[in-house]
Amino acid sequence: MDFSRESSNPNLNITFYTDNLDPVTEFELSDYLMLDGGVFEEDSSSQSIASSEKGLGGANEISGATSKTPIMQTEAREKKLEQRHRVAFITKSEIEVMDDGYKWRKYGKKPVKNSPNPRNYYKCSSGGCNVKKRIERDRDDHSFVITTYEGSHNHYSPFTVYYNQMPPNAWT
């Protein structure tokens, strides 16, 4: 299984869920880039973790370290997020493993009942960080990928650090 990075979907929409699986919003890929998985416990300062690195391979122009999306301005989203530490995305993409700036180590794979597609389990490999991530494809329309994050990162994403080191609107 290797997904060539070719899905050039001009309009990738991403449905965003909280742990209640309430559809919160539909985003475009560019929105996803600003999403943060860093939902922190309670309200201890919702750290914004800008995500995305190479993400959807050729699908977008953010390949490499080119993300330039302002992360502030997701407050509404963060509000939703700070409720729990579980976040699910449904993305329409050929690539399932989107690099959000963290290092993920795969620790399991399971066939999904009622679906020909397996489900993959990832863990953040950064020290002491026990964030988990689960990726599977939609059973019906396997052009959709369901990504579920669980937990809060112990540390900032390398990218977030990068962001924080930059002037607030360096990329606008």
Add this chain to the structure above:
DNA sequence: CGCCTTTGACCGGCGC
């Protein structure tokens, strides 16, 4: 040489 993927086994929870 270190880190990562792979893969089957194992485990706990839940429903019947």
Add this chain to the structure above:
DNA sequence: GCGCCGGTCAAAGGCG
């Protein structure tokens, strides 16, 4: 109590 199911572990191998 048993079997299924989803989730995790851990050994082995591969790759950079």
